[in-house]
Amino acid sequence: xxxxxxxxxxxxxxxxxxxxxxxxxxxxxxxxxxxxxxxxxxxxxxxxxxxxxxxxxxxxxxxxxxxxxxxxxxxxxxxxxxxxxxxxxxxxxxxxxxxxxxxxxxxxxxxxxxxxxxxxxxxxxxxxxxxxxxxxxxxxxxxxxxxxxxxxxxxxxxxxxxxxxxxxxxxxxxxxxxxxxxxxxxxxxxxxxxxxxxxxxxxxxxxxxxxxxxxxxxxxxxxxxxxxxxxxxxxxxxxxxxxxxxxxxxxxxxxxxxxxxxxxxxxxxxxxxxxxxxxxxxxxxxxxxxxxxxxxxxxxxxxxxxxxxxxxxxxxxxxxxxxxxxxxxxxxxxxxxxxxxxxxxxxxxxxxxxxxxxxxxxxxxxxxxxxxxxxxxxxxxxxxxxxxxxxxxxxxxxxxxxxxxxxxxxxxxxxxxxxxxxxxxxxxxxxxxxxxxxxxxxxxxxxxxxxxxxxxxxxxxxxxxxxxxxxxxxxxxxxxxxxxxxxxxxxxxxxxxxxxxxxxxxxxxxxxxxxxxxxxxxxxxxxxxxxxxxxxxxxxxxxxxxxxxxxxxxxxxxxxxxxxxxxxxxxxxxxxxxxxxxxxxxxxxxxxxxxxxxxxxxxxxxxxxxxxxxxxxxxxxxxxxxxxxxxxxxxxxxxxxxxxxxxxxxxxxxxxxxxxxxxxxxxxxxxxxxxxxxxxxxxxxxxxxxxxxxxxxxxxxxxxxxxxxxxxxxxxxxxxxxxxxxxxxxxxxxxxxxxxxxxxxxxxxxxxxxxxxxxxxxxxxxxxxxxxxxxxxxxxxxxxxxxxxxxxxxxxxxxxxxxxxxxxx
RNA sequence: GGGCCCGUAGUCGAGUGGUAAGACGUCCGCUUCACACGCGGGAGACCUGGAGUUCAAUUCUCCACGGGCCCACCA
Numbered sequence: 001x002x003x004x005x006x007x008x009x010x011x012x013x014x015x016x017x018x019x020x021x022x023x024x025x026x027x028x029x030x031x032x033x034x035x036x037x038x039x040x041x042x043x044x045x046x047x048x049x050x051x052x053x054x055x056x057x058x059x060x061x062x063x064x065x066x067x068x069x070x071x072x073x074x075x076x077x078x079x080x081x082x083x084x085x086x087x088x089x090x091x092x093x094x095x096x097x098x099x100x101x102x103x104x105x106x107x108x109x110x111x112x113x114x115x116x117x118x119x120x121x122x123x124x125x126x127x128x129x130x131x132x133x134x135x136x137x138x139x140x141x142x143x144x145x146x147x148x149x150x151x152x153x154x155x156x157x158x159x160x161x162x163x164x165x166x167x168x169x170x171x172x173x174x175x176x177x178x179x180x181x182x183x184x185x186x187x188x189x190x191x192x193x194x195x196x197x198x199x200x201x202x203x204x205x206x207x208x209x210x211x212x213x214x215x216x217x218x219x220x221x222x223x224x225x226x227x228x229x230x231x232x233x234x235x236x237x238x239x240x241x242x243x244x245x246x247x248x249x250x251x252x253x254x255x256x257x258x259x260x261x262x263x264x265x266x267x268x269x270x271x272x273x274x275x276x277x278x279x280x281x282x283x284x285x286x287x288x289x290x291x292x293x294x295x296x297x298x299x300x301x302x303x304x305x306x307x308x309x310x311x312x313x314x315x316x317x318x319x320x321x322x323x324x325x326x327x328x329x330x331x332x333x334x335x336x337x338x339x340x341x342x343x344x345x346x347x348x349x350x351x352x353x354x355x356x357x358x359x360x361x362x363x364x365x366x367x368x369x370x371x372x373x374x375x376x377x378x379x380x381x382x383x384x385x386x387x388x389x390x391x392x393x394x395x396x397x398x399x400x401x402x403x404x405x406x407x408x409x410x411x412x413x414x415x416x417x418x419x420x421x422x423x424x425x426x427x428x429x430x431x432x433x434x435x436x437x438x439x440x441x442x443x444x445x446x447x448x449x450x451x452x453x454x455x456x457x458x459x460x461x462x463x464x465x466x467x468x469x470x471x472x473x474x475x476x477x478x479x480x481x482x483x484x485x486x487x488x489x490x491x492x493x494x495x496x497x498x499x500x501x502x503x504x505x506x507x508x509x510x511x512x513x514x515x516x517x518x519x520x521x522x523x524x525x526x527x528x529x530x531x532x533x534x535x536x537x538x539x540x541x542x543x544x545x546x547x548x549x550x551x552x553x554x555x556x557x558x559x560x561x562x563x564x565x566x567x568x569x570x571x572x573x574x575x576x577x578x579x580x581x582x583x584x585x586x587x588x589x590x591x592x593x594x595x596x597x598x599x600x601x602x603x604x605x606x607x608x609x610x611x612x613x614x615x616x617x618x619x620x621x622x623x624x625x626x627x628x629x630x631x632x633x634x635x636x637x638x639x640x641x642x643x644x645x646x647x648x649x650x651x652x653x654x655x656x657x658x659x660x661x662x663x664x665x666x667x668x669x670x671x672x673x674x675x676x677x678x679x680x681x682x683x684x685x686x687x688x689x690x691x692x693x694x695x696x697x698x699x700x701x702x703x704x705x706x707x708x709x710x711x712x713x714x715x716x717x718x719x720x721x722x723x724x725x726x727x728x729x730x731x732x733x734x735x736x737x738x739x740x741x742x743x744x745x746x747x748x749x750x751x752x753x754x755x756x757x758x759x760x761x762x763x764x765x766x767x768x769x770x771x772x773x774x775x776x777x778x779x780x781x782x783x784x785x786x787x788x789x790x791x792x793x794x795x796x797x798x799x800x801x802x803x804x805x806x807x808x809x
Numbered sequence: 810g811g812g813c814c815c816g817u818a819g820u821c822g823a824g825u826g827g828u829a830a831g832a833c834g835u836c837c838g839c840u841u842c843a844c845a846c847g848c849g850g851g852a853g854a855c856c857u858g859g860a861g862u863u864c865a866a867u868u869c870u871c872c873a874c875g876g877g878c879c880c881a882c883c884a
Contacts (some may be wrong), residue, residue: 001844187884205884218884260884269884374813374845375879381812382880483878485882513878520877551832553822557814558877562821564833573845582843633823639830645848649841656842748847752849754838761841 002543002577007688011120012399019703020064020125022071024469029069033061033476035457036126037489037507038075038134042082043111045118047515047561048482049522050533054549055512055628056480056718057124059301061684062623064125065707071473073460074119078108079396081169085767097394108135118534122542123687132395132459134452140419143447144400145464146455150499151401151412153490157409158403162264162271163346163388164330167289167302168337172346174448175384176488178330178339187256188318190313192217195233195242201226202320206327208313209305210263212239212294213284218273219259221247226259238309239295246277265341285340287392295616300684302340332448345443347399347788351495355380358495364504365494368554368626372483372511376494379487387492389448398422404432405439430676454492457505474501477624478508483556486511497702509727510626513558520560531561543686546571550685551636572636573689576682579644580693583671588653592668599721603726603782605670607739608647609715611638611675614736616710617683628685635681641781643674646743653788672697677708721781733778742782743777748805749790758809765793766808770800 014020030798036056039049060072087095087103095103112133119126132139137332150156163172188208191200203217214236219226230247250269251260262273264281273279286292291300300308313319329341351358359380367373390399402411409432417428422442431438455463457476462469481489490509497505510638517520517529524530536545547569552559601609615638622630647670654667676697683690683702694702714734719726726738749767753760767790771779779786779797787795792807 002846203884207884258884262884266882269882325883329883335814369814371813378812378880487879551822560821561834565821567846568832571844574846576845578844580848582845585843629823633831641831644844648843649848652842750849757838759839759841760849761839 001647002574002689004544006692007542008121010688010691011123013691014125014701014703017701018126019701020060020072021071022127022130024466026069027472029067030061031473031477032060032068032069033071033461033473033478034073035460035476035479036072036074037455037481038077038132038456039115040077040080040082041108041115041777043086044531045115047533050118050122050545051515051549052480052482052499052512053119053122053124054546055555057122057126058139058546058550058574058684059155059480059623059626061477061544061687061703062127062707063710065680065684065703065705066623067706070125071130071460073132074116074124074126074128074683075132075456075460076108076115076134077449077453078112078133078135079104079393079446080391080450081393083107083111084393084395085334091256100133101394104580105135108133116246117735121537122533122546125687130460132456134449135395136271137419139452139459139657140397140454142464143397143419143452144413144418145415146399146458146496146500147447147451148412148415148418150349150496151410155499156347156401156410158345158347158401158408159734160345160406161348161385161388162274162341162343163390164339165287165342165344166335166339167285167287167334168335168339169392170287171390172342172390173332173339174388174450177333180328181331181338182326183329183338185325186310187289187323187325188310188313189257189322190237190261191318191320192237192261194229194519195235200318201234201245201259202257203259203261205266206260206300206325207263207266208309209291209300209302210266210284210292211236211261211309212297213263213265213282214239214241214261215264215279215282215290215776216243216245216262216273217245217259218248218251218262219245220249220251221252222249223251223253223258238312239315248273257279264343268341275388281343283343285342287342287344289340290696329659336405344387346390347443349389349399349451351387352383354495355383357498358491361494361498361504362490365506366508369554370510372486372509375483375486376491379491385610387448389451390445391448392444393446397450397452397549399443399445399447402440402442403436404437405441406437407432408433409434411440436785450488450492451496453489454496455500457493457497473728475504476506478510479506480510480512483511483513505693509624510555512555516558516560518561518563536566540566540570541689542572543573543689547572547632547636547686550632554627554629554630555647572640573686575640576689577693578637578681579648580675580696582648583675584696586671587668590660590665590668592672593665597662597666597669598717599720600666601670602663602666602785603738603742603778604647604650604785605666606715606719606726606735607742608643608674609670610735611642611739612677612708613710613715616677616681616708617712620707620710623684631681632685635678639678639682643678647671647674650743650746650785650789651787667719674706680705680708696725722784724777724781726777726781733774738778738782741778745769745779745782745786745805746789749786749792749807752805752807756809761791763791763793764807764809767795768804768806768808769795769797770802770804771797772801772803773799775803 060070063070083104087107139214164178166173185206187204187206189202190203191202193200217234221227229245232245233242262270262542265271282293289302291297291305359377361608362373362376397760400413400420411427414428423444427440462471543567548566614632619633651667654664679690679694690702714784776799783795
């Protein structure tokens with residue numbers, strides 16, 4: 001019985017023998033460079049990550065067997081909010097900055113070590129010397145250098161701009177970090193008094209707490225109710241300020257009263273109107289989400305203010321009614337807090353003006369599946385403003401610049417000074433080069449994590465320290481990543497590498513879908529429907545999980561996990577092992593010829609050898625287009641249902657025969673050849689099982705043997721089979737078809753036995769075979785074997801118009 | 810409101826301009842000396858619906874319905 005525990009030892013064996021090392025100086029072999037995702041270091045590798053770890057590892061192993069010099073690194077995305085939260089949970093809030101930072105580092109290191117152990121258990125064959133960690137000094141230097149270069153090229157600027165802001169995290173966030181959430185709220189109808197007349201205008205708002213920042217009332221200019229009022233002034237209740245009524249087509253006549261107040265800033269619409277109509281700016285909120293510029297209400301939280309202000313409006317008699325309303329708001333994806341817009345000084349990278357170029361670069365990449373690129377094009381088409389890269393966090397790469405507090409000029413560091421933390425280090429100049437001011441301030445904000453991870457293809461290729469390698473290794477060969485981060489990781493990588501190198505980051509982009517739970521729902525920690533890859537490995541074996549991954553359908557689509565399917569994967573491995581055991585026992589002490597024993601093959605030998613050739617062709621082509629599903633269906637179906645179910649059964653009578661003649665040797669050669677070739681085709685996906693089984697026959701690793709070659713055309717050689725010269729000189733038929741006929745006859749005899757409820761191994765006296773002329777010689781050459789396989793006393797073959805098989809007991 | 814993907818037997822899932830792999834499940838038979846995590850056999854799909862292109866469509870085009878994802882809007 002196959003022992004899955006045997007799988008674990010091979011992980012150590014391969015490492016000890018340095019079999020995954022990238023050979024930087026080997027320029028003879030073609031390079032294959034992989035840009036795998038650096039997982040965020042949560043501490044636990046989940047099913048979706050196990051999926052791509054296995055997928056990319058299988059590709060890497062295949063490429064090595066095909067003679068490539070494979071550069072397969074491993075990376076870790078360590079910095080950012082989730083780690084900070086984990087540290088806060090463990091040590092509480094309020095640690096001094098330096099201590100807090102140190103704890104984050106330790107937490108990330110611990111998490112890396114547990115996740116790496118998981119990756120290694122699944123057989124991930126990365127080269128450990130090619131590891132990068134985003135929080136390391138070396139990696140930071142590269143990130144900061146990339147920022148410096150982008151600054152020199154004019155991509156980086158600092159400006160006051162309304163940004164999406166998380167009051168809980170006290171940091172700006174970017175558009176893709178904001179998620180939609182449905183919320184039940186009140187729509188408040190409030191009367192504003194028109195200046196110099198007794199009239200009022202009724203507006204509808206969900207955000208009365210921002211009344212103090214109201215800078216205009218907007219109506220649709222085609223709205224007959226209000227168009228005469230455009231340009232007139234109204235008074236803001238409570239605060240008494242005067243604001244103008246403006247007209248804008250974006251105002252929906254049918255929503256609320258058709259009139260809305262514009263605050264700085266209640267939502268994105270307000271920002272657009274603010275710019276378009278050049279309105280006044282009233283900063284309405286502090287960075288931690290409290291009212292400011294609201295007179296006596298200053299310091300109230302948003303929630304408190306909503307209640308207080310609403311009550312005040314009620315007292316004043318201007319709150320006409322309240323309606324409940326379900327609407328969608330933006331929340332910060334990492335903490336769930338409603339985001340606000342706050343105007344603040346921030347760092348930006350210019351992306352908006354480059355959207356066409358980004359799409360152009362994306363078109364240079366070959367996308368699998370092709371339509372995945374559409375998500376990137378769609379996202380590029382909707383860039384509204386530049387990429388805000390400032391994050392008010394501790395655990396992140398420092399923004400490597402200083403600025404002049406008087407004129408706002410940016411002061412960049414010397415290259416040799418990187419990595420640098422401007423919050424601690426002195427500026428490289430005493431005075432502002434622009435205005436001469438001595439008030440130079442180091443930036444304390446850190447970079448958005450996507451800034452860190454959007455240069456991975458360059459880093460893995462050797463930039464900026466090994467430019468000799470970089471010249472050969474960039475663009476990288478391929479990236480694999482989930483469809484869920486196309487608009488972030490893929491988008492920013494394609495953009496940044498273009499900005500820095502003018503080139504595309506990778507030749508091929510393989511995007512994969514999500515692994516869902518067995519009923520097709522996303523796995524969520526909070527839903528408790530997660531499936532742990534480690535538990536699966538424990539229960540079914542490592543390679544069962546790997547084989548399931550490959551057999552779970554083409555990438556690019558979401559896939560529900562299935563316990564039934566992983567059972568099947570496990571069964572295949574057991575079958576593989578048992579069949580190998582059969583071959584091992586069959587060989588006994590007989591020395592199997594290394595070369596083809598040309599003269600003693602029968603139809604079944606030639607059939608299975610030629611089928612093997614075709615399958616090797618299918619598998620190679622599938623692997624080459626990174627299609628593990630295609631490769632594994634071809635090989636596993638062939639192995640199980642053709643080799644095991646048919647060939648091994650057809651060969652047993654020769655194996656069990658006394659003596660050691662040519663026919664037996666030919667059979668043993670064929671068994672061994674098909675087994676060994678199949679193992680090598682399976683090895684990239686089920687490396688442990690393949691290695692374990694291979695070790696029954698060989699001292700050498702299966703990965704040191706070449707991937708099976710194949711011929712595009714059917715075997716044209718002639719063979720003498722049972723005294724008949726077969727093939728082109730006798731019949732116009734290739735060996736696959738000839739074998740299929742012989743197999744059909746055996747199947748039909750089995751069926752005849754089954755229908756008469758005769759045990760399959762029970763002897764019969766006679767098989768009558770009627771065959772059309774064209775098949776006569778083929779059947780004749782197979783007759784002797786058919787007789788033995790079916791345990792028949794005799795076989796009679798007759799030429800006939802129609803094919804038929806009958807038996808006599 | 811916009812975009813993209815998908816709709817194949819009870820389930821999962823390939824695939825092709827000439828009526829469709831494989832797996833699970835199910836039914837029948839078999840402890841055949843590698844394997845009952847097995848072997849042999851059977852049933853089960855008018856490839857969501859409609860229109861069009863074609864000698865021919867599950868495969869191409871359009872529309873509809875259903876499912877999923879993403880984006881925008883939501884005062």
